[in-house]
Amino acid sequence: MLRGTPFHPRTAPLNEGTAWRRWAGYLVASAYELQHDREYHAIRGSAALIDVSPLYKYLVRGRDAARLLDHLVTRRVATARVGQVLYTPWCDGSGKVLDDGTIARLAEDTFRLTAAEPNLRWLGDGAAGLDVTIEDVSERTAALALQGPASRAILSQIVDADLSALKYYRITTARLGGSPVTISRTGYTGDLGYEIWLDTGDALTVWDAVVAAGRPYGLVPAGMLALDVARIEAGLLLLEVDYVSARHALIEAQTSSPYELNLGWAVSLEKGEFVGRDALAREQARANGGAAWRFVGLDVEWDSLERRYRDVGLPPTLPAVAWRTSVPLYADGTQVGYATSGCWSPLLKRYLALAHVRGPRAATGSAVEMEVTVEHRRRRAAARVTPLPFFNPERKRA
Amino acid sequence: MTYDAIVVGGGHNGLVNAAYLARAGRQVLVLERRERVGGAAVTEEIFPGFKFSVFSYVVSLLRPEIVRDLELPRHGMELLPLESTFVPLPGGDYFATWADPDRTRREVSRHSPRDVEALDEFGRLMHHMAMAVKPMLGLVPPDPTSFSPRNLAGLLRLGRHFRAVGEKHLLALHKLMTMSSADYLDEWFECEPLKATKSASGIIGTFLGPRSPGTAYVLLHHYMGEIDGAFRAWGFARGGTGAVSEAIAAAARARGAEIRTAAPVARVLVTGGRATGVVLESGEELAARAVVSGLDPRRTFLGLVDSPELPDEFVRDIRRYRMRGSSGKVNLALSELPDFTALPGPGAHLRGAISISPSVSYLERAYDDAKYGAYSRRPYLDVVIPSLIDPGMAPPGKHVMSIFVQYAPYHLQDGPWDAAKREAFGDTVVATLAEHAPNLPRAIIGRQVITPADIERTTGLTEGNIFQGELALHQLFFLRPAPAWARYRTPIRRLYQCGSGTHPGGGIMGASGRLAALEMLRDGV
Numbered sequence: 001m002l003r004g005t006p007f008h009p010r011t012a013p014l015n016e017g018t019a020w021r022r023w024a025g026y027l028v029a030s031a032y033e034l035q036h037d038r039e040y041h042a043i044r045g046s047a048a049l050i051d052v053s054p055l056y057k058y059l060v061r062g063r064d065a066a067r068l069l070d071h072l073v074t075r076r077v078a079t080a081r082v083g084q085v086l087y088t089p090w091c092d093g094s095g096k097v098l099d100d101g102t103i104a105r106l107a108e109d110t111f112r113l114t115a116a117e118p119n120l121r122w123l124g125d126g127a128a129g130l131d132v133t134i135e136d137v138s139e140r141t142a143a144l145a146l147q148g149p150a151s152r153a154i155l156s157q158i159v160d161a162d163l164s165a166l167k168y169y170r171i172t173t174a175r176l177g178g179s180p181v182t183i184s185r186t187g188y189t190g191d192l193g194y195e196i197w198l199d200t201g202d203a204l205t206v207w208d209a210v211v212a213a214g215r216p217y218g219l220v221p222a223g224m225l226a227l228d229v230a231r232i233e234a235g236l237l238l239l240e241v242d243y244v245s246a247r248h249a250l251i252e253a254q255t256s257s258p259y260e261l262n263l264g265w266a267v268s269l270e271k272g273e274f275v276g277r278d279a280l281a282r283e284q285a286r287a288n289g290g291a292a293w294r295f296v297g298l299d300v301e302w303d304s305l306e307r308r309y310r311d312v313g314l315p316p317t318l319p320a321v322a323w324r325t326s327v328p329l330y331a332d333g334t335q336v337g338y339a340t341s342g343c344w345s346p347l348l349k350r351y352l353a354l355a356h357v358r359g360p361r362a363a364t365g366s367a368v369e370m371e372v373t374v375e376h377r378r379r380r381a382a383a384r385v386t387p388l389p390f391f392n393p394e395r396k397r398a
Numbered sequence: 399m400t401y402d403a404i405v406v407g408g409g410h411n412g413l414v415n416a417a418y419l420a421r422a423g424r425q426v427l428v429l430e431r432r433e434r435v436g437g438a439a440v441t442e443e444i445f446p447g448f449k450f451s452v453f454s455y456v457v458s459l460l461r462p463e464i465v466r467d468l469e470l471p472r473h474g475m476e477l478l479p480l481e482s483t484f485v486p487l488p489g490g491d492y493f494a495t496w497a498d499p500d501r502t503r504r505e506v507s508r509h510s511p512r513d514v515e516a517l518d519e520f521g522r523l524m525h526h527m528a529m530a531v532k533p534m535l536g537l538v539p540p541d542p543t544s545f546s547p548r549n550l551a552g553l554l555r556l557g558r559h560f561r562a563v564g565e566k567h568l569l570a571l572h573k574l575m576t577m578s579s580a581d582y583l584d585e586w587f588e589c590e591p592l593k594a595t596k597s598a599s600g601i602i603g604t605f606l607g608p609r610s611p612g613t614a615y616v617l618l619h620h621y622m623g624e625i626d627g628a629f630r631a632w633g634f635a636r637g638g639t640g641a642v643s644e645a646i647a648a649a650a651r652a653r654g655a656e657i658r659t660a661a662p663v664a665r666v667l668v669t670g671g672r673a674t675g676v677v678l679e680s681g682e683e684l685a686a687r688a689v690v691s692g693l694d695p696r697r698t699f700l701g702l703v704d705s706p707e708l709p710d711e712f713v714r715d716i717r718r719y720r721m722r723g724s725s726g727k728v729n730l731a732l733s734e735l736p737d738f739t740a741l742p743g744p745g746a747h748l749r750g751a752i753s754i755s756p757s758v759s760y761l762e763r764a765y766d767d768a769k770y771g772a773y774s775r776r777p778y779l780d781v782v783i784p785s786l787i788d789p790g791m792a793p794p795g796k797h798v799m800s801i802f803v804q805y806a807p808y809h810l811q812d813g814p815w816d817a818a819k820r821e822a823f824g825d826t827v828v829a830t831l832a833e834h835a836p837n838l839p840r841a842i843i844g845r846q847v848i849t850p851a852d853i854e855r856t857t858g859l860t861e862g863n864i865f866q867g868e869l870a871l872h873q874l875f876f877l878r879p880a881p882a883w884a885r886y887r888t889p890i891r892r893l894y895q896c897g898s899g900t901h902p903g904g905g906i907m908g909a910s911g912r913l914a915a916l917e918m919l920r921d922g923v
Contacts, residue, residue, distance in 0.1 A: 002500065025500035118503070121515035136511050247518055250525060 002027045005053040006142040006203035010211075014221055021224055024054040024117075029223035036321070037346070039226035043189050044347050047148035047214055048222035049207075052188075052195065055101075056115040057141045058123060062132035065109050072126045073103065074258055074280070076271040080105045085169045085184050088266050089258045090122075095279030096246035096255035098122070099239060100263070104171045104184060112137075112182075112197070116239040117247070126275070142203045146210060147193030147230070149395055150217040155194055158213045159183065163194075168397040177209040188227060190234020192395040228322040229343045232352055235297055235388030237261060241324045242295070242340040242354055257283055259291035260356070262388060294362035297386040298329075298339060300351035300370055304382035312375045318344040318351065329355055330369045330380060336361045339370055345390065352390050353383070361385070401427045403923055404676055404686040406663045406702065407858075407897065409437025410643050412692030414911030415896040415918075416657070417468050417650035422919050426655040427684065428647075429676065431662035431858065434640070435647045437692070438857045438864065439906050441640025445844035447793040448731040451638035452848070453857060454864070455727075455782060455800045456480060456751075458620075458632040459905035460642070463536065464912055468649040475645035477633040478787045482750030484741070485591045486834035492740035493591035494747060510589040520586045524621050527571055530563040531618060535902040538913050539876040539884045574614045575871060580758045582614040594755040598778055601804065603865045603904060605722035607765030608758050616869050619903070632751075636788050642906060666691070666702045666893060673893035676702075688923040690894035690914060694859055694866040695719055695879035698895055699888070708889050715880035719899075720873060723808030723850030723862030724768065728801040728827045731844035735783070735797055736835035749786045754779035754830060764805055771811025773823050776830055778804045796843070803827050808850040808861040815851040823847060865904025866897050875901055886914035887921075894918055 004012065005026050019030040028051055031039060042048040060069060069077040075088035082105050089100040101115040113119070123134045146155055156163050161174035161183065171184035179202035187193035198206050211219065231238065239245055243261055244254040257280060258267050269281050284290050302316070309316045322343035329337040342353035353370065361368060364387050369380035403419050405412045408430030416426045434440055438453040457477055465471070481497035493509060495502045507514045540552030560568065573582060579600030583593040599620040600606075600613035607613075635642045647657055662679040666689050675685040691698040699708060699716045741747050755761060755778055764774035780802040785792035792798045806823060808815075824847035832838045850862025859866060867873055876884045878901045886894050896914035898904040 003504075022500060025504050118507075118511065118514045121512040124512060247515075248522065250522065 005051050006200040007051045007053065007144070007207050010204060010207045011051055011221065019223070023224070024056065026054040028054060029221070031223040031225045032221050036223060036225035039220055039222035040229050040346060042218065042220035042222060043148050043191060043226060043230045045149065046218035046220070047146060047150040047154055048220050048226065049210060049214065050145040050147060050222050050227055051143075052145045053142045055143060056118055056136075056138045057143075057197075058113045058115070058119065059135040059137050060111045060113060060123065060132060061135070062109055062130070064130035064132045065111050068123070068127050068130050068132050069103060069111060069113070070271060071274055072123070074263075074267040074274065074276070075103075076268040077103060077105075077111070078271070082107055083170050083172060085171050085186055087169070089261070089263050091258065091276030091280070092246045093276055093279070094246070094255070095257050095276035095283060096249070097243060097258055097261060097263075098246050100237075102184075102186060104182070106171070106182065117245065140200050142198050142200045142206075144196045144198075144206065144210065145187050145189075145193060146196065146214075147187045147189040147191050149192055150214075150219070151193050154210065154214045154217050154219060155183070155196075158209050177205050179206055181206065188234070188236055189230040190236065190389050190391055190396060191230070191393060192398075225321050228324075228341075229345065232322055232341050232343045232354060233345050233348065233389065233391040235262075235354065235390060237295065237354065238341065256293065256295075256356075257291060259283060260293040260295060262295040264291075293337070293356050293358055296355055296357050296362050297388040297390055298342075298353040298355045298368070298370060298383045299386045299390075300342075300353060301382040301384065302351070305351065305372065308372060308374050308379040308381055311379075314375065327353070328371045329357060329383070330371070331361050331367065336368060348391060350390070354388075357385065399425075399685070400675075401425050401684065401686040403427075403688045403690060403918065404429060404684060405690050405692060405896070406666070406676060406698075407431070407437065407692035408435035408643075408647070408657060408659065409692050409857075409897065410439045410646055410906055410908055411896050411898060411911035411914075412437070412690075413643060413646040413650055413657075414464055414468070414908040415690055415692065415915045416655040417646060417653055418912055418915035419918065419923070420650055420653035420655035421467070422915075424919075424923065426650075427686070428650070428655060428657040429661045429663050429678070429684075430657065430659045432856075433660045435657060435659060436640050436643030438853070438859060439639040439643045441638030444729060444846050445731045448796070448798050448844060449638055449791045450729045450798055450846070451635075451640065451784065451800060452729065452846075453727060453853060454639045454906055455784070455802065456632050457635050457639060457642060457906050459907040461536065461907060461909050461912065464908045467912075468646060470642075470645045470649060473645040473648040473652070474637075475642055476636040478636055480632045480634055480750050480782070480787070482746055483595060484738075484747035484750060484752045485595055485755060486738050486740040486752070487591060487756050490740055492738070492747075493589070493595070496746065506589065506592065509592065510587070513587045513589045513592060516586045517592075523570055524618065526563075526567050527574060527618055528621050530560070530567055530571055533559055534875065535907070535909050536913075538886070538917060539878075539901045541876055541882060541885065543882065574618050576611060577614045578609045578611050579613040579617045580608040580762070582617070583758075590757040591755065594758045594761055595753050597758055598753060598755045598761060598780070601761065601765070601778070602780075602802075603725060603863065604868045604870065605720075605724040605768070605805075605807070606868075606870070607762045607769075609762050610765075612871050615871060615874075619869055619905075634782070634784055634787050636790070638784065638788075638791065639906060646908070663702065665704075666890075668703065668707050668890055668893070671707070672891040688892040688894065688918060690896050690918065692897045692911065694721060694863070694897055695895065695899040696721060696860040697858060698897075698899075703890065703893070712880060712883065712889050719867055719879050720870065721860045721863040721867045723853065724806065725802060725804040725862075725864060726773070726806035726823065726850060726853075727846075727848040728803060728824055729846040729848070730799040730801065730828075730842050731792070732797040732799055732841045733843050734837065734841045735786075736799070736831070736841065737837045738835045740834065748783055750782075752779075752781040752783075754781070754834070768805030768807045771807060771809060773806045773810070773826065774804070775826065777806070777827060779827065779831060781831065801827055801831065806850055808854070815849045820847050820849050820852070823849060866899035867903075869903050874903065878903065886910075886917045892923070
């Protein structure tokens with residue numbers, strides 16, 4: 001009963017193991033092949049095509065569109081240029097993150113907001129008295145992410161826009177085949193890559209054109225399992241996995257401020273009033289350097305992990321897919337935080353995790369211990385706090 | 399012999415009470431007027447092969463501690479999930495909520511994209527409200543006018559609890575306590591059938607409309623329904639609600655309680671201001687060191703006890719206690735499933751609640767009829783088809799349908815209920831549903847129509863009020879059923895009350911029966 005995305009007629013026959021997962025009420029492929037490894041390596045080595053249509057998308061238009069967005073999100077929107085894309089979180093009145101996404105300035109008074117969850121009511125409530133219209137275009141806008149080192153070469157062949165001039169976090173209109181699309185140089189992999197936004201009616205022709213152009217470059221359709229590894233390497237957090245939306249949190253302790261999520265760079269306290277500003281300013285002004293929690297990278301030390309396994313006579317076992325559970329972290333015998341995502345990075349040959357760590361233990365280089373279950377018993381492996389992203393290739397911005 | 403306690407009335411609260419007393423080693427006798435236990439939670443085979451939860455038909459508020467203490471699953475209680483709500487609409491469309499959140503979101507979004515977000519936030523707020531109020535369900539209400547140490551300690555505990563609830567949520571609770579469910583829901587939602595279906599929870603069992611102030615609290619009362627720790631979960635009992643009563647009775651017997659059916663009590667014996675036993679209608683006298691009544695407050699204090707034994711003021715309070723019947727039932731034996739025009743064929747929508755509540759105005763208009771002493775020409779209906787969830791309720795391929803109907807006032811403007819009015823009422827209900835499921839009339843093999851007068855006659859509930867007194871704010875907590883007598887005791891020593899006319903009230907909850915038993919034990923019964 002779940003919906004397929006507009007690309008479903010193409011993606012369904014490719015899904016060898018009928019391995020689907022849910023995303024915002026849609027079916028998306030976990031992996032197309034029976035193992036996701038090749039899909040992951042395509043992201044890093046050639047190019048991968050990922051269906052990201054389930055994202056929520058809103059068009060915000062009108063004289064006060066920038067004012068509305070500036071009132072609602074933490075980043076400064078008014079000074080963004082036409083063709084610029086901003087990544088930003090947005091908060092409730094207590095400065096706790098509700099959701100995060102991108103805002104693309106398509107024209108002087110036209111913006112497209114993407115979000116993980118429905119935000120129509122939230123946008124509408126903020127718009128009272130403003131000259132602005134808000135339209136939920138989620139269902140009529142399909143989206144494809146073309147990610148990887150070969151993505152530019154592939155896309156250049158089939159669009160009429162000059163992609164070499166399209167800088168990181170910029171967007172342009174173009175024609176792809178016969179279809180009008182917008183192309184943003186954005187993505188969820190931390191690699192060179194593009195996202196293509198199109199009318200759902202054009203979905204199949206666009207898919208076919210990209211796949212045909214990509215074939216000589218080793219383009220591979222990729223599912224969520226491959227994407228999950230790439231986004232952890234890129235240090236990109238995921239709603240309801242790495243943090244709980246203040247909309248859903250049942251207790252205050254479940255909520256996070258942008259500072260606690262390593263998103264302080266996306267908070268503009270100087271831009272004037274916005275929802276949650278006072279609380280965020282107070283948090284920043286706190287004596288001990290602001291946020292009580294930090295969102296950090298963890299590098300789980302191989303030697304330590306290997307020893308835990310050797311103790312029981314086993315070789316080290318690595319996670320086959322990225323995990324998404326809450327795993328306790330310790331230092332000096334007490335719990336200092338929890339990891340929320342983790343994976344083995346086939347590229348970096350390191351065991352990575354994303355984690356919430358309290359206070360001084362969050363400093364880069366700090367030693368912590370992460371719980372690992374070895375032969376049904378809880379053990380602790382040494383890990384070190386590492387700056388994010390773990391992987392940040394030149395080509396991403398070049 | 400002299401029993402430690404005699405329980406008058408074998409409804410679920412009486413049985414719970416007896417089970418707890420027996421569990422504490424007391425010699426207990428339950429006396430039930432009818433030939434079966436359960437009161438309003440009974441399963442009966444009305445037509446051969448067709449079993450009905452004749453009155454109360456869903457379970458949710460049953461206290462988890464009672465389920466654990468009395469080991470009800472071991473005694474045969476099994477709850478099955480009631481997953482969806484299906485609301486056919488006049489124009490041929492429908493509104494629904496489903497067990498799966500994605501499916502619900504998509505459905506709500508079809509009617510109002512805004513309400514999808516509101517639903518999440520509303521659900522979270524109601525969770526907090528239920529968390530704030532729920533502890534009170536398991537609490538003997540302290541008397542705010544008494545300065546006894548135990549009372550003060552109780553008030554203090556309550557005060558501490560509410561301080562911990564936090565200012566934001568206390569303000570929200572204040573709104574819930576004072577507003578009408580329609581106004582309250584208007585602050586959140588724009589989708590009419592969504593508002594109407596939610597507000598219907600606020601009017602069930604009360605003689606109020608969705609626009610009457612105070613109904614928002616009843617909404618919360620139903621929201622607190624809890625199965626396996628999850629709020630807002632409603633279920634069917636396998637074998638009907640009577641199976642829950644039977645399980646409680648089995649638990650009571652296993653602990654040594656004695657249960658006599660077909661044993662109507664005529665009076666409570668009072669000697670020197672103290673209850674000493676009961677007289678049956680047969681004339682048989684039974685002695686006990688304590689008597690506890692599971693009957694409603696009117697029947698207990700104006701029926702079982704001679705009023706000279708009671709303070710005048712108390713008698714006045716009980717006379718004023720509002721128990722207006724407002725609902726009826728229609729139970730149908732069906733040869734085939736109803737086929738809804740809005741969503742044809744069988745499907746998940748038939749396995750949950752089917753609600754005729756297209757708009758708040760529809761419900762309010764249904765109330766308008768009742769205000770002036772008529773049953774609703776177009777009533778609110780809450781329909782379930784238990785045989786789809788528990789096939790044992792009907793012969794193979796056949797079905798039973800339970801239709802809860804509101805409004806059906808006890809007092810009709812044109813004189814008392816009679817057979818002709820009952821059948822006309824049944825016709826109205828069937829016609830209302832047939833507008834959405836045209837095959838229904840020809841699928842009916844058997845029909846049982848239950849008016850408030852029938853509820854009163856069969857179960858003894860005064861005016862057929864299903865909650866033993868309306869769930870209005872002036873009749874809750876330390877005011878239920880009367881000021882100073884909300885702690886299960888009565889002006890007569892060793893006479894107790896354990897029905898849902900005491901805190902915390904109606905639904906197959908059992909809390910009154912349990913709390914009364916604990917208070918009796920505290921008194922040394």
